[in-house]
Amino acid sequence: MNDQPTTPPPGHNPYFQHPVPQGPPPQGPPVMMHTAPLPVQRRPRRAGLAATVVATAVVVGAVAGVGGAAAYSALDEPTSSSTSNAGSSTSQVVDTPDSPAPDGSVEQVAAKVLPSVVKINVSGAEGSGSGSGIILSSDGEILTNNHVAEVAGDGGTLSVDFNDGTSAKASIVGTDPLTDTAVIKAEGVSGLTPATIGKSSDLRVGQGVVAIGSPFGLDSTVTSGIVSALDRPVDVGSDGQGNSTTYPAIQTDAAINPGNSGGALVDLDGNVVGINASIRTASTSQGEAGSIGLGFAIPMDEVMPVIDQMRNGETPTHARLGISVADVAGQNGAQVTEGAQVEEVSAGSTADKAGLTKGDVVTKVDDHLITGADSLVATIRSYRPGDQVTVTYEQGGETKTVTLTLDSDAAASNS
Template sequence: MRDRFVRITVGAALLLLGLLVAQPYVTAFLFAARTPRAITARGELAPAEASTVALFARASASVVHVFVQAAAQNRGLFGADSEEGGEQDGGGSQTGTGFVWDAAGHIVTNNHVVAAAAQGGSSVSVRLASGAVVPARIVGTAPNYDLAVLQLGRTAPPPPLAIGTSADLKVGQSTYAIGNPFGLDHTLTTGVVSALQRRLPTAEGRELSGVIQTDAAINPGNSGGPLLDSAGRLIGVNTAIFSPSGASAGIGFAIPVDVVNRVVPELIRNGRTRNPGIGIIAGQESVAARLGIDGVVVVRVLRGSPAAQAGLRGVDPQAGTLGDIIVAAGDRPVHRLADLTAAMAEAGVDAALELTVERDGRTRRVRVTTTDVADARP
């Protein structure tokens, strides 16, 4: 009786072991999908997804890929500009992004994308969303704003982007960047407005104020591309990133569209911008900070300039006296040069501007009329 029980137990155990070993083969034989599977209906996109898809479909046709082909003798001189989003491909081209501004075929991009061509010896071409490559010429550049305008060759341009405003932006609003990071055409990245009123260094030691910060991924090749709001309107032009590695670290910067909408028409009309100034040489901010000075120190006043006509004084090295200190422009306090240049930019050229100036411990107000800085040379 006992032997019979042992045989039954061993047989059951062997049977279970056999089933365990055979189970994967049986499952594969019975349930393997040897033909294409039936597609499960997805249903409607979520409202947020549908909105983003529609936004990209509307805007992407207006975004272009900009190429600056260096002359043979200049190839290899243009390195990847990791902080400003530029990129150099393997064929000696500086590449970036641009977008259609108007029905005449004007393209807006960053000045640093086309700087080599602006200096001569390089050609510019643009690849449209359709894949067509069109030659382009530089209409004008504004290094102080890192903006440039191109003109497409003979072709029917895509529709221009809708223009928004940067005056009423709020931190937390959704942002959408379309560009060509690392040469990958028409890439969409999303994020939010991370901060407003940032400052960004541009050409000749100047700073651009009111810059938009976003965490939408911006990488080398995105430079000059549009930053859009949730309505698909242009709110900024992507221009720079802060990144120790050179790739996106979630801190990108865009030139506010209100600045773009003022500078670009001027470039189209005149090929250059008129930069308002008063004809002073300002002291270094680091020196002013060490001296405990809150404001812009006037080091030198240019002869015949609005500042000279208003009676502003610079540093007198012989007498050892400090120059005038500009502490306000209109109703705005001036802590640094960027505050003063922002107030002058808002006023424009040939505009009256009231300055609050400290001299010998006393405060006084002077009235100056801004002029184009190109007309006020040392």
Template structure:
């Protein structure tokens, strides 16, 4: 599989797959109101006090009988008991002048437009969800496990990681935040648990495994290129419209990711076995910045690039068969300042345009680079202002180049 990636930073995506198999579309998964099982209503003011959640939960750990249940079932019951109160459903009203997604049904001025999920991040009432769930919101209503509702204010949002933070105007007693886990320690085959509100069915638990690591999702395009979300977790735990923004958990009840997208066949919409979650490592970096500053500055390299493999090298007579070929260097970017060279000759590979003749990045901080997606994931570990060392292949020899990462424009 070959991917042509247009990149000017840590977030890059574009791609083509093999000529015989179209790449599945990646769909965000908020639920339109027309699909919600409950009727819509105008969002009103929040109550001055909310009942403690722990006293009204349908489930009580003290009275659950574990007789006849196997170890995994007991773990899942205990996990749900610990985690489900901190998972909320979001009802979102958006500005009617904003551009709605293609095919979205008309809505009245006081009608709900979308629904998603979220989870409590800290004791100050901050809720983490997806950017695409709350984008353009004029009102956000949070619905708790017992059915109580309260309004929330948008604190900050980052489309390039698809993360957002809202803050409750009233935090009920008995609500404890979910801890973040170590997504860097995940292994394929590990149990994954999603809790959210698919199709408006609140506090639904689904179970699967970690199906893959290091995936890349498309993020919003900019005027000067496309970006992507790197190091994404793939899971087969069922994720459907309305799960967006809800937590993906390990068996210890730690958040290892934020459910954000599903892969569907052309023309499809519902879950077909491939879901994606923004990793907890990204949450740990981005969310505190959203809380303190309302935004997150992503490090920027400033190149377009194409993965080099054996077939690509053979096609164009390259003397190296792995790495990332630089196609273009954005003027004024960190790559331009460092003197990296872009391509000099236009060509076509598998129906897509490429620039040949530029530097080939073969390592970053002595870590071998084999693909564009991998390089994106490596850069994602750093912060604005960090200096990295790229090893490049130029004129049939390797050269090291220091590059200081700047904030993406």
């Protein structure tokens, strides 16, 4: 895994395929997917997530058409019978007991969570597509990805398809590009089933999880797998100010495909622990690739404060150190190391007051090891403004530790 894709210029994401070409695809409805300002700003020499053996990318927005599916039905086949000297036998139809699903089974999880997950249809000036959403309140507040909602843009439209077959128009309540989250509101609805929000911090690698959403526009789709990694730094692009959307993702091998974006990743108790947001996909010369067993979800613990701010009509805020960083390249002082190398320190920031300077290498935040720029960004993203953290860094060949209070980006155009 030695490929290191170059960092996109501000406002450009090389992994982003716009959700909608003009006009509908040849067969079926178009479908939008995410496969996938900042606490730490990164410089162009930062390396992104490494590619796999085949060329891969973290897909943060794409559209796929649902074509005709080949179908097989035994009812369409002529019936036949056979005989032999030993006689013949006939299959029998027996009643299957209608036993309840066992606790902790995927069947039981699906029954609990499906009423709380919706399909979101979105259209705007540049086209149309679809994604998924999670019901937050009985009167229609719905959580989804920013890259799903933003397709509507100014003057676009949103509608929601519920699990019971009903639908409603919707409007945007709030968006946060930095965490790739958004809240929308379905109009004229009541009595919906809100999802139960769990704690992503309780997850363990190897634990069973279930993904629910609308891949390729196929609503109410359930897939299952395990948590294959935690705190995976996933970088899915940057805004016009150079601030990146990087989060400490839950990695899963549950099949996640275009259209799953904004849907629920739940534990086997049916509690939402993540928002399906991006996928690692093999490059393909023909259209959009699907799941290869590497999907990423935004952990709920980290984004619930931001979601609550949007629901309350507030502008989301994020923690910041006040530095720009890059991956460590080559030798630092007397030893080769890995971490996030400071490229610039904002005057008056918490990092500046703590004594960090250009050239320092941040190697740890509290107990989190920092392996590169994305790792530091994702780690700081998991905190809130005002939190105290202990930062370990190398300066002039010496290892230093400082405890500081994280700034807020409320009054800053970048981090």
